[in-house]
Amino acid sequence: MSVLTLECISQEFGGLRALDSVYLSIEEKEIFGIIGPNGAGKTTLFNIITGIYVPTEGSLIFNGQRLNNVPAYEIAQMGIARTFQNIRLFNKLSVLDNVRTGSYGVSHSGFMAGMLGLPSSRREEKKILSNALQLLELVDLADKRYEYADNLSYGEQRRLEIARALALEPKLLLLDEPAAGMNSTEKEELMRLIRIIREQRQLSIILVEHDMNVVMNICERIAVLDYGRKIAQGTPEEIKNDDAVIQSYLGAGA
Amino acid sequence: MDAIISQYIDAYYFRILILIGINIILALGLNLTTGVTGQLSMGHAGFMSLGAYTSAILTVHFAVPFFAALLAGALVAALFGFLLGLPTLRLEGDYLAMVTIGFAEIVRVFFLNFEPGGKAVGFSGIPQVTTFTLVWILVIIVIYLNYKLLNSRTGRAMYAIRENEIAAEASGVNTTQLKVLAFTLGAFLGGLGGGLFAHYMFFIEPGNFGFMKSIELLNMVVLGGMGSIPGTILGSIILTIAPEMLRIVQDYRLLFYGALLVILMIFRPNGLLGDVRFYDIKKRFSRKEVKSCQS
Numbered sequence: 001m002s003v004l005t006l007e008c009i010s011q012e013f014g015g016l017r018a019l020d021s022v023y024l025s026i027e028e029k030e031i032f033g034i035i036g037p038n039g040a041g042k043t044t045l046f047n048i049i050t051g052i053y054v055p056t057e058g059s060l061i062f063n064g065q066r067l068n069n070v071p072a073y074e075i076a077q078m079g080i081a082r083t084f085q086n087i088r089l090f091n092k093l094s095v096l097d098n099v100r101t102g103s104y105g106v107s108h109s110g111f112m113a114g115m116l117g118l119p120s121s122r123r124e125e126k127k128i129l130s131n132a133l134q135l136l137e138l139v140d141l142a143d144k145r146y147e148y149a150d151n152l153s154y155g156e157q158r159r160l161e162i163a164r165a166l167a168l169e170p171k172l173l174l175l176d177e178p179a180a181g182m183n184s185t186e187k188e189e190l191m192r193l194i195r196i197i198r199e200q201r202q203l204s205i206i207l208v209e210h211d212m213n214v215v216m217n218i219c220e221r222i223a224v225l226d227y228g229r230k231i232a233q234g235t236p237e238e239i240k241n242d243d244a245v246i247q248s249y250l251g252a253g254a
Numbered sequence: 255m256d257a258i259i260s261q262y263i264d265a266y267y268f269r270i271l272i273l274i275g276i277n278i279i280l281a282l283g284l285n286l287t288t289g290v291t292g293q294l295s296m297g298h299a300g301f302m303s304l305g306a307y308t309s310a311i312l313t314v315h316f317a318v319p320f321f322a323a324l325l326a327g328a329l330v331a332a333l334f335g336f337l338l339g340l341p342t343l344r345l346e347g348d349y350l351a352m353v354t355i356g357f358a359e360i361v362r363v364f365f366l367n368f369e370p371g372g373k374a375v376g377f378s379g380i381p382q383v384t385t386f387t388l389v390w391i392l393v394i395i396v397i398y399l400n401y402k403l404l405n406s407r408t409g410r411a412m413y414a415i416r417e418n419e420i421a422a423e424a425s426g427v428n429t430t431q432l433k434v435l436a437f438t439l440g441a442f443l444g445g446l447g448g449g450l451f452a453h454y455m456f457f458i459e460p461g462n463f464g465f466m467k468s469i470e471l472l473n474m475v476v477l478g479g480m481g482s483i484p485g486t487i488l489g490s491i492i493l494t495i496a497p498e499m500l501r502i503v504q505d506y507r508l509l510f511y512g513a514l515l516v517i518l519m520i521f522r523p524n525g526l527l528g529d530v531r532f533y534d535i536k537k538r539f540s541r542k543e544v545k546s547c548q549s
Contacts, residue, residue, distance in 0.1 A: 050424060076426035084424075090417035092481075093410070101410045105426015111435060114406025115399050121406060128407065168426060 003028050003172055003204045009058035011044055018044045020228040031205045033219030037249055040225040042208040046174050050082050051075040077105040081170035083161040085177045091150035098149050099132040102167030135163040155186045172204045179211045191218050255387040275389035276450050277490040279396050281474040283443025289480040291436035292416030294351045297358030298444050298471045301331040303463035305445025306452035307371050310380045320383045327449035328442045335441020339434035365460040376459030384454035479528025
């Protein structure tokens with residue numbers, strides 16, 4: 001059964017057609033890669049799925065529910081979490097608070113309950129804290145939990161974004177260039193982390209990435225976008241040998 | 255209680271302590287809106303004015319008990335905070351600042367022409383029932399509730415809106431709802447402070463709540479450190495005392511006041527306590543201990 005279905009999605013900005021009739025279907029517990037040259041519409045696709053843009057045409061269906069015109073925060077509450085290409089952390093909050101804020105969409109205490117310290121809110125806070133600590137343990141940032149987020153190194157900030165996204169207990173996780181700016185050791189670490197996350201959390205992952213090594217290694221299926229159009233889809237082997245993809249993106253000899 | 259304290263403290267200092275308390279309540283309200291949630295409000299005196307006039311009119315003209323009037327003033331201010339919060343959600347930064355300035359001006363001009371509020375002559379004969387004890391009990395309650403709120407799920411989400419709105423939305427935060435909440439709570443405290451102010455001064459006029467008062471309150475938050483409760487308290491204390499201390503330079507008082515702000519912002523651009531955390535202080539001390547062991 002597919003978790004997310006995109007039917008004939010198009011997005012226009014003024015005269016520019018950033019996405020052109022894209023069909024995608026993401027299966028449960030799969031790691032799905034999206035690749036393509038710069039400006040191909042990969043991040044636009046993420047922004048449509050997470051409700052930042054409303055698609056000009058087409059429909060999005062997540063677990064049987066239509067996502068068109070659903071506000072971004074509700075989509076997050078429904079279980080779609082993401083990271084950002086240009087890291088968007090809460091810089092002047094501690095690492096721990098970044099992750100704790102991530103669970104906002106799946107916690108419920110009102111502001112009065114928090115202000116008065118009611119038992120329901122205290123219980124929930126305890127749960128949020130223990131979840132956050134677990135996640136920081138998972139991404140190996142537990143001993144930096146009191147640092148400000150902007151004091152972390154680039155690779156650490158990327159991992160923190162993943163931890164924050166996971167705090168939302170998502171069914172679908174969107175990773176926008178998670179390996180950007182990482183060295184090869186960090187990339188290995190990242191691939192291991194992504195696999196662990198999928199196993200532990202039983203979720204589907206969509207990955208936008210330029211690093212072919214990472215994409216080919218961990219994705220089960222890959223779609224290739226070029227000028228807003230999907231030009232190919234298949235297993236890493238199929239994509240590597242696809243003529244259209246080689247021409248527009250991978251280049252001969254890749 | 256007040257009688258006992260005033261035996262030990264000079265009447266002049268006693269008065270300043272009460273004003274510090276009122277300013278702390280006002281500034282903590284503005285801190286919620288601007289410091290924590292990052293919605294620049296330059297019309298906080300407007301809420302103060304609403305609270306002051308509402309409570310004063312209720313006690314003077316309708317003989318409403320003081321506490322009920324105080325609460326009513328705060329609630330009226332909160333209502334206007336809520337209403338002001340709604341349309342301003344589409345605005346950010348400078349534009350939001352302009353709307354809030356406009357709002358405070360409308361409130362000021364309204365009370366300039368409002369018959370039951372004494373018009374431009376001012377409103378006198380308000381019972382002087384705000385006491386030192388009452389103010390400081392309220393200060394402690396407000397600090398405590400602020401602290402609890404900012405350390406809760408809601409408080410963290412408010413900081414998150416200031417830090418990165420898109421990421422906050424992606425974490426499931428209904429930013430619209432929380433911005434309105436921040437405006438409403440901030441206005442409530444503004445109205446509460448206004449009511450206390452009116453019943454302490456026993457004479458108020460629209461000029462008490464002009465643009466300069468809004469700026470003074472904003473200064474307290476910025477100087478102390480945006481979003482920091484101890485910072486806002488320190489900012490309120492310094493900026494309440496500073497004009498008094500500067501009486502020695504007489505006519506040049508405002509000049510020195512301005513210079514003080516400029517100098518402080520040069521050396522502490524994030525505010526006095528804006529980036530100071532208990533954790534950092536602890537870490538600094540523990541590092542020193544390690545060094546002394548090695549040497």
